Each structure stands twice: as structure tokens, then as C-alpha cells.
Amino acid sequence: MILLSCDKITKSFGVNTILNEISFSVNEGNKMGVVGPNGAGKTTLFRLMVGELPSDSGSIYQSKKLSTGYLKQNESVSSSNTIWEELLHVYAPVLKIEKQIRYLENQISQLSNMDDPKYLEIEEEYSLLLEQFAEKDGYIYESHMRGILTGLGFSTEEFHQPIRQLSGGQKTRVALAKLLLKKSDLLLLDEPTNHL
Template identity: 45%
Template sequence: GATMGYLAQHQNLDTDNTIFDELLSIKADILNMESTMRRLEADMKNVDGAELEDMLERYSRLTHSFEQMNGYAYKSEITGVLKGLGFTEEDFTKKVNTLSGGQKTRVALGRLLLTKPDIILLDEPTN
């Protein structure tokens, strides 16, 4: 079935995160996978035999999933979304809780776009 995203007219984004980190939070699954991959890479240096084979199999499955989720490009994907919404790279480090209402709405829209819904509903009756 189709997925749907909803953007409310008023945003309650009052986080201490930077703009970039706020969008990065949408990629938690990819970040966890990447962390597990790095841990496996380090652990594989210290094992051999059947244990190494098991780790290699797990690593192979994990990297396949990571690639399927576009894991190697998540930072450039976030950068592209933010720039497309009118943010400059200098803006990426601004704290969300210091932004205007319109800027917070753009951050929320960026978060929504990164989830890649099939349909987006925008609650903006005045625009």
C-alpha cells in the first residue's frame, strides 16, 4: 500500500539539535547499521575459523541491507534535502530551537521528505 506523510501547520520542534542532526535522526536505522558494521569490522580482526565465517556472513547481510537503504549516501541525501529547502551549509549547524516558525516548518518538511512517503498532506490553509 501507499505510505502517507502529514505536515501540520504549526510545528512543535523545540529541540537543541542542529538542523542537520534533526534530519539525521530520521536515519537512525542506517546509523545503527553503520555502527554495527564498524564493530564487526573491528571484531573480525581478532577471530578466525568458524567464528570468522559467521561474522563474515552477518557482515555481508548487513552491508547488503545498508546498500539497499542507500546507507552510503545518507549524508549527501540530507544535504540535498536541506539545500532544496533553502538552507545553506552554514545553516546546518544552527539549533532548531533558535529558528523562526517558517524555518521550523521547513525542517519538519525535510524530515518528512526523508521518509519518502508516497503522498504528503500539507496543513497550510493560508498558503
């Protein structure tokens, strides 16, 4: 299945044509690299693909509901959070559901009559929330976070280190970790190993 297709994309800045009738497509499962010297238009191409820049001519087609993750050149995370806290932001919807589940569990524990309509109403909402929680990896999100961080070279001791204390390369790896946890259909990584 085609995720994204570029057809005769042209982009100029003033009199300098950076991209001239570039055509290609990205299929599901493809791993591709864009290689060229500085100033060849690699970053410009990525910015066109994510809609940050308009092309002068040509067309870009995306599959419906395509989620694209884009790690910009020299992108890093700057925050007072720890690495772990920063990655938890990716799972904010899951954490919200988890909080609602705990609230309903408390309400259920206070009801003694299982035939009470209130009990049945809460139980139904509770079941729906548990289903949503499972669908959004609620039972395994911490394992995913540990796996991504470890895979990117962080030790478990570093998980709780404040981001402001990290090197530029470590901050870039945190940004990459967040991107990987989002499970985008298409990842665009613009020189992800700069400063590592």
C-alpha cells in the same frame, strides 16, 4: 495505481456540515492541491485521510503498505538538536546498522584464521548488514540530507545551527525536510508555506 480513494465522505461538527459527500482518488504520481477559504474543511479532510478523525459517513480506501507523510498546519520542530542532528533521526535504523558494521569490522580485524567458523559466521552477518545498509541508502543518506536542506533554502553553515535559534518558518522547513527524507508514498502538506 490508486494510492488513496475517498468515496462520499461526510463530516459535520455539531450542526455544521464541513464536508458533504466528497469523492476523489489519488493515483501514483499525482500532484494535487486542495484550495478553499478558511473553514472550508481542508485540514479536516487531511485529518480524515490520515485517520486522525472518523468520518460521519463514506469510506476511505488506502493501498496496502501505503506510507503517508503529513505536515500539519503550523507544524514545526522544537528541539535542542541542530538541524543536522534532527534530520539524522530519520536515519536512525541506518545509523544502527552502520554501528553494527563497524563493530563487526573490528571483530574481523582481530581474527587471523579465515577458516575459523567464527570468522565465517561474522563474515556472513557482515555481508547481510552491508546489503541492508545499501538498501536503506546508507551510502548516500548524508548527500540526501544536504540536497533537501539546500533545496529548502538552508546554507551549509546553518546545518549545524541549533533549532531553538531558528525562526518559525525555518522550523517548518526543518519539519518538511524530515518528511521529505522519509520518502512517503503520499505527502499531505497542510499550508506548508505558512510563516515562511
